[in-house]
Amino acid sequence: MSKHPPKVDEKPGMFDNPRNVKRLLYTFYGCVVLLLLVDLVYHKHTIFAWEGAFAFYSVYGFVACVILVIVAKYILRPLVMRKEDHYDD
Amino acid sequence: MTINVLPPALIMILGGLLVPLFKGRSRQAWLLLLPVVSFINLLQITDGSHWVFPFLSDQIVLARIDKLSLIFCYIFHLVAFLAALFALHVKDTVQNVAGTVYAGAAIGAVCAGDMFTLFVFWELLTISATFLILARRTERALGAGFRYFMVHVAGGLCLLAGIIMQVQQTGSAAFDLIGLGTTASWLIFIGIGVNCAWPMLHPWLSDAYPEATITGTVFLSAFTTKTAVYALARAFPGTEELIFIGAAMAAFPIFYAVIENDLRRVLAYSLINQVGFMVVGIGIGTALSINGAIAHAFNDVLFKGLLFMSMGAVMYRTGKINATDLGGLYKSMPWSCAFCIVGAASISAFPLFSGFVSKSMVMEAAAHGDLRWVWFILLFASAGVFHHAGIKIPFFAFFSHDSGLRCKEAPPHMLLAMGASALLCILIGTFPQYLYNLLPYATDYQPYTVSHVLAQTQLLFFSALAFTLLLLAGIYPPEIRSINLDADWFYRKGGRLVFRFCQSTFDGLNAWANRIFAQQLPSALSRFFADPGGNIQNYGLRLWAEATGHPDHEGRHAQIISRRNRHSAYPVGIGVLLAVLLLALVSLLLYLR
Known part of the structure; x- marks a missing residue:
């Protein structure tokens, strides 16, 4: 997580220790799996039928964000990105 | 009164x-x-x-x-x-x-x-x-x-x-x-x-x-x-056009927000995105949707203000706001970081935070109206807003790589303002009834159902999972010092085009008019009127010489004319000449008539 090692006289921050970052990530992955499993047990009361389908919200959230990033990076950025001084002439 | x-x-x-x-x-x-x-x-x-x-x-x-x-x-x-x-x-x-x-x-x-x-x-x-x-x-x-x-x-x-x-x-x-x-x-x-x-x-x-x-x-x-x-x-409540306008507003800015480097500009795009939800709500026009739009406006003022405050505090202390320059500030500004995360959770509509109790009203109103595509777009925008405002803002400012920046925590008055806003975000999110009582239509809307909490949590956690995996895989777009063209290009570049067009046409016209009317014409007139009688004779003489083909005559007569000029032998002044010409013209016109 940190490219620059902290100065020696400084107390290292929580995330300077890679083990803490790992712990956080594994907790997060655990939550994600748990949330997915809940869908097996609990059936949501919904308005649209597809909302109740297994993992609908999980898959939608994941796919939406992947599409968002891919489109923004590979389609929008080449179209609109310019140098910082584009308007300064 | x-x-x-x-x-x-x-x-x-x-x-x-x-x-x-x-x-x-x-x-x-x-x-x-x-x-x-x-x-x-x-x-x-x-x-x-x-x-x-x-x-x-x-x-x-x-x-x-x-x-x-x-x-x-x-x-x-x-x-x-x-x-x-x-x-x-x-x-x-x-x-x-x-x-x-x-x-x-x-x-x-x-x-x-x-x-x-x-x-x-x-x-x-x-x-x-x-x-x-x-x-x-x-x-x-x-x-x-x-x-x-x-x-x-x-x-x-x-x-x-x-x-x-x-x-x-x-x-x-x-x-x-x-x-x-x-x-x-x-x-x-x-x-x-x-x-x-x-x-x-x-x-x-x-x-x-x-x-x-x-x-x-x-x-x-x-x-x-x-x-x-x-x-x-x-x-304009219930105006159908607003539904489409709002859906577009909710969707397109998030793409810009993902690739934007200036974190306050990221927030500006997410502001448009949030207003999109309100516009859709007004467009649907039911009591629930208008309540939702207004409740969301109320909440947005608080959490967007809070997010701008936290980025302002970062800017105040470090003088920087680009994601490329920031990172690792959680050590220097822990309170600002915490308040920023509350704002981020609120805008992302995490359960127990303010966005959750208002955004869902608009979503549910769209579902009740069977506006499927709008509903899908809003759900996409909900996932997207978490992505860029909920994660990107706190992550790149306070975590990410250590920028090496070390600064003081924000001054007390800023912390107080941020703390109060954060507290309100949590209070409204936890006890939404106080907000609902202020809404224009009476409502018994209940945001905290198991289904709703679960659905929203799943949506957000899997958005976060996408962010994490894309970041670890190196696919997440790196922050780049750049600007991204937007619709202002039309008037920023277009304005220059108009300016250049005006410059070339009107300046050309000006230069031409200046040459003709301010320089050539007056000098020609002054040359002519220095000696009008002689000049007219000379001109006539030249015409006559060309017509008859005796150029040698011309030289001789020209000498005579210039001698007469020198001696002021033309007694007829310019005024009289003009008067004679005018009279000639008038009699000609009368004759023709």
Whole structure:
């Protein structure tokens, strides 16, 4: 997580220790799996039928964000990105 | 109405103008006191129309107090106080005055009972906001401020044209339900749309807000767009066009937000995205959806203000705002970081945070109306907003790679303002009933059902999973120092094109006219009139010589003519010559007739 090692006289921050970052990530992955499993047990009361389908919200959230990033990076950025001084002439 | 009560906007606006009279601590106290006094004054005003004056054939209503205007008044007073607290260190008189007057103008606009009053406060919003941008005093801010002003003046004129036509046609200036149909209503609709940052009309927002002063942006994020949301809720509820406009607003800015480097600009894009939800809600037009739109406006003022405050605090301490320059600040600014995360959780609509209890009302209203595509787009926007505002903002500012920046925590007044906003976000999210009681329609909406909490948590966690995996895989777009073209390109580059076109055509025309009329013609005339008789003879002589083919004659006669000239042998002056010519012309004309 940190490219620059902290100065020696400084107390290292929580995330300077890679083990803490790992712990956080594994907790997060655990939550994600748990949330997915809940869908097996609990059936949501919904308005649209597809909302109740297994993992609908999980898959939608994941796919939406992947599409968002891919489109923004590979389609929008080449179209609109310019140098910082584009308007300064 | 007792005699002690003043029109709702008066205290903030007059008080703002009196700010220069105060210095130092007394000015700080004055700035904090104004929203409080104004709020107490507001509470004394009863429901209904007050301060009604005859105007032309109609009447002016300075204050129309009902549930719709009141809830906006409440949140505007609240945020005016919080923003004043956040800006307590600012000694710049321009900003102090502009911020207070700006808040007052917004309060005046949402209380306006007629369209003329609305228009006056609408323009006051533009003017005071422009000063908050210009007060940054950088070249970029100057440009952005002028563009902001031009766009809003154009929008304001559109609104004014609509108002005048509307009053002509209906004979009433009352600001109530208008509905789309006539040209007048379209003009009003678009005029409001400019302030509401509709797609293609939006770039003033993403252009100017990140260029304003640190504290100015906090003010700006609250008032202009929310006033427009109020105006739409008042005049165009249930207008179908708004559903599509709102859906577009909710969706497109998130793509820009993902690749944007300036974190305040990321927030500006997410502001458009959030207003999109409100516009959809107003467009659907049911009690639930309008309640949702207004509740979301209320919450958005708080959490977007909080996010702009936290980024402002970072900028105040480090002088930097680009994601490329920041990172690792959680060690230096732990409180700001925590408050920022509360704001991020609120805008992302995490359960127990304010966004959750209002955004879902709009979503549910869309589902009840069976607006499937709109619902899918809004759900996409909900996942996307978590992605760029919920994760990106705190992550790149406070975590990510260690930028090596070490600074002090934000000053106490900033922490207080952020802390109070964060607390309110959590309180509203946890006890939404207090907010629901303020809404224009009675509601028994229940956000905390197991299904809803579960669905939203799954959506958000898997969005976060996508972010994490993309980041670890190196696919997440790296922050790059750059700017991204937006619709402002049309007037920024287009404006230059028009300028160059005008320059080449009109300057060419000018140069030509200058050459002919200012230089050549006068000199030719002065040469001729130095010796008119001789010149005419010489010309005639030349013609005659060419016609007869005896050029040698010409030289001889020319000598004679020039000798006569030298001796002033032509007794006929120019005046007489002209008179003779005129007479000849007149007799010729008479003869021909």
